[in-house]
Amino acid sequence: MSTTVTTEGGRRRGGLRSARKTRLRGLPLTLVLAGVAGLSVGPFYWLVVAASHKDSEIFSWPPALLPGDAFGDNVDRLQAKIGLGRVLFNSLLVAGLQTVGALIVALLAGYAFAKFRFRGRTVLFAVLLSTLVVPEQVMLVPLFKMMMSFGLLDTYQAVVLPGLCVPFAIFLMRQSLSGMPDELLDAARVDGAGEFRVLWSVVVPVMRPVLAALSIFLFLGSWNQFVWPLIALRSAEMHTLPVALATLHGMKATTDYGAILAGTAVSTVPMMVLFLVLQRQFISGLLAGATKG
Structure with missing residues (x-):
């Protein structure tokens, strides 16, 4: 014992x-x-x-390590100068429409490239990949002329439409769908499902983690977009938040850094909310990609 x-x-x-x-x-x-x-x-x-501090306190030394009580005043000045509610609505609308549209285009194009055999598929996909090395700045002048000829300048469509086709998103969807067994799709077709029913009922549930991860990247890219909205949107009422914040520089002899920093802090909230909502699917998509690799 x-x-x-x-x-x-x-x-x-x-x-x-x-x-x-x-x-x-x-x-x-x-x-x-x-x-x-x-x-x-x-x-x-x-x-x-x-x-949350006044301009005179932002660059003081030693720097403040605790929040102050001037955040509300900074937001009020920001609202008076750029119309914070309006530019937030513009940014949310543009980023939301662009993200949803780019996801739909990427899903359809990726599904076609991965699961259909048609003449010129390899060449077309190679051309699509080649656009990844083209700098965005090269396309600004052609895009501007195109939108001007369509009469879409200073509209939401001018900002949303060029971002619907994202080559990286199509490439990611194509690579993800290539690993899906064809037998799974054939079984749904044998049961009488059409291609769109197969896509919605079979492909989308399986690709949900990838779609969640991709939606975060697409929304982040659209939300932070600056150069093209600055060119395409001329009136202050149509400005997105990054463009509106940039206009605060040089409006007076002194720059209101408190208002600019308050607007920048507010601009991070939608991204944080989106990530918290899609956190589980986002991490699952990353882990699935790492396991597959």
Whole structure:
């Protein structure tokens, strides 16, 4: 009996020592990850803190480390100068329509490239991939002339339409759909489902993590877009938030940094909400891609 108790006690002590050694070995990695997390979160924290202070306090030394009480005043001045509610609506509308449209185009095009055999498919896909190396600035003049000839300048369509076809999104969907078994699609067709029913009932549920991850990237790209909306949208009522914030520079002899930082802080809220909503699907999509690779 005593031998059994001694053996169990020794095993318990050995297990504790092993767990302690494992934690000690992982301590350097934990410290490195904590430092990287601090470097990533630090600028955003300073943005929130600075947005809640007056202009005279933003660049003071030592810098303020705790939030102040001027955030409401900064937002009020921002509303008076650019119409914060209006430009937020413009940005949400443009980014939302562009994200949904680009997802639909990417899903349809990726499904066609991955699961259909037609003449010129390889050449067409190669041409599509070649557009990835074309700088966006090269397309500004042709896009401007095209939208001007269509009479779409200073409209939502001028900003949304050029962003509906995203080569990277089509490439990602095509690569993801290539791994889906054809037998799964054939079974649905045998049951009498048409192609759009197969796409909606079979493909979309399987591709949900990829679509969630892709929607975050597409929304982020559209939300932060600056150059093309600056060119295509001429009136202040049509400006998106990045363009409206840029107009605050040079309006007077002094720049209202408090209002600009408050607007920048507000502009991060939709992205944070979208990521929190799609967090589980986003991480699942990343893990699925890593496992497949």
